[in-house]
Amino acid sequence: MIDPDDRQKFFGLIADIHAFYRKDFSTFAGGVWWMALAPFDFSAVADALNRHCVNPDNGQFMPMPADVVRMLQGSTQDAALVAWAKVDRSIRTIGTHKSVVFEDALIHRVVTEMGGWVMFGIKEDKEWAFFKNEFVTRYRGYRGRSEIPEYPPVLIGSYEAYNGTSGYAIAPPVLIGNPKQARAVMLAGSSVPMLAMQPLSTTTVASTLRLTNGRDAA
Numbered sequence: 001m002i003d004p005d006d007r008q009k010f011f012g013l014i015a016d017i018h019a020f021y022r023k024d025f026s027t028f029a030g031g032v033w034w035m036a037l038a039p040f041d042f043s044a045v046a047d048a049l050n051r052h053c054v055n056p057d058n059g060q061f062m063p064m065p066a067d068v069v070r071m072l073q074g075s076t077q078d079a080a081l082v083a084w085a086k087v088d089r090s091i092r093t094i095g096t097h098k099s100v101v102f103e104d105a106l107i108h109r110v111v112t113e114m115g116g117w118v119m120f121g122i123k124e125d126k127e128w129a130f131f132k133n134e135f136v137t138r139y140r141g142y143r144g145r146s147e148i149p150e151y152p153p154v155l156i157g158s159y160e161a162y163n164g165t166s167g168y169a170i171a172p173p174v175l176i177g178n179p180k181q182a183r184a185v186m187l188a189g190s191s192v193p194m195l196a197m198q199p200l201s202t203t204t205v206a207s208t209l210r211l212t213n214g215r216d217a218a
Contacts, residue, residue: 036065096121103177117155153189
């Protein structure tokens with residue numbers, strides 16, 4: 001994430017890029033650049049822009065924010081395949097009995113949408129290719145957004161699911177990938193269900209039916 005103290009330097013850098021390519025720089029253009037590149041370190045952004053300017057293949061063309069993002073993190077397809085490789089290897093080496101925390105928050109979101117960590121462990125080999133394709137498609141959709149959606153802090157394994165309801169002690173989750181980044185993912189997660197559900201009271205149902213019947217009669 002670009003440090004707030006670097007914000008002025010960031011806009012100065014983007015203005016210089018526009019001037020270098022003899023393109024007008026506007027407030028709108030600056031906002032688009034900021035939304036696209038704010039998640040990255042300023043030094044990494046500056047390095048990517050410098051590399052683009054001296055690239056013999058396309059350095060003669062003005063870079064777009066998407067070009068710089070691609071340089072910094074690769075395409076969404078690349079990122080999704082890397083994420084899937086982490087999931088696949090974790091299932092084969094750790095299994096889904098233990099709760100886990102990945103260094104990538106989007107993995108938590110996608111796995112939860114697809115039924116949860118335990119569900120991944122009961123899929124048969126013949127289903128695995130289709131499961132992979134669904135994961136990659138969902139992950140790419142989220143990776144293309146500017147903001148990370150809400151996600152659970154921990155992917156619950158079968159041991160924790162059972163022990164939590166039975167009153168037994170719960171073991172800490174396994175951190176997968178960079179431990180520091182995994183802890184940050186866990187701290188930023190939300191315990192609020194991604195899909196809110198609330199039963200409708202009998203009184204509300206009765207009131208709704210009366211209103212509906214009244215409209216029909218009219």
